[in-house]
Amino acid sequence: MDLPVFALHSVLFPGERMALRVFEERYLVMLEEVLPDGAFVVVAIREGREVGGDYEPYRVGVTASVEDYAYDGDEGTYRLRIVGRDRVALIEPTRTTPFPRWRVAPRPDEGGAGTDDVEAATRAVARYLDAVGDGSLAGAAVPHDPVAASYAIAAAVPGLLPTRQALLEVPGAGQRLEAARATLVHETALVRALGANVGGPGPDVNPN
DSSP: OEEEEEEESSOOOTTOEEEEEEOSHHHHHHHHHHTTTOEEEEEEEEEEOSSSSOEEEOSEEEEEEEEEEEEETTTTEEEEEEEEEEEEEEEEEEEOSSSOEEEEEEOOOOOOOOHHHHHHHHHHHHHHHHHHTOOTTTTOOOOSSHHHHHHHHHHTOOOOHHHHHHHHHOSSHHHHHHHHHHHHHHHHHHHHHHHHHHTSOOOOOOOO
16 A cells, blocks of 8 residues: 655654644645545654655554645635544655655554453543643543543643654554553653642643
């Protein structure tokens, strides 16, 4: 399978939605091929620049499709709303100009998760959000499917790009849920300790 690749300094998980403003020439050309209903791969950058330069991507990304888009003729930019679909492995580049394309292969999740794993990780998310005072996800439904749930919970885990990429690359949902739960427990304890030390509420932490 040969697909266009969009590289970012962020991680997209299957099922996650992301807003993009596209202004770089190589990706504007890419969208001429992709829109309205084509697919491309979103991959995080391991090293290098996101705009106007060379980069080294991680070798695991996610196929994405465009849910909505608008073109701004005055700015010459696109605004996209995309959704992550399936995890893939990047095998080798097949083209670099006018935009990058890679040969990719499916990297399906190996599973290994049950209801108890999902519930434990969901409770950890709730405790973390309570600690940071973030009610934006209050009442949000976690998917019933353990694999989908593992990606949804991983998307809510705070951390730098390598931490989030590691969650994407975990072979199976069971391991991902446990890793996400452990990170959330650690972050919750840290936020509460900092709040206790300064005698006030926990800091405003961006979960992304």
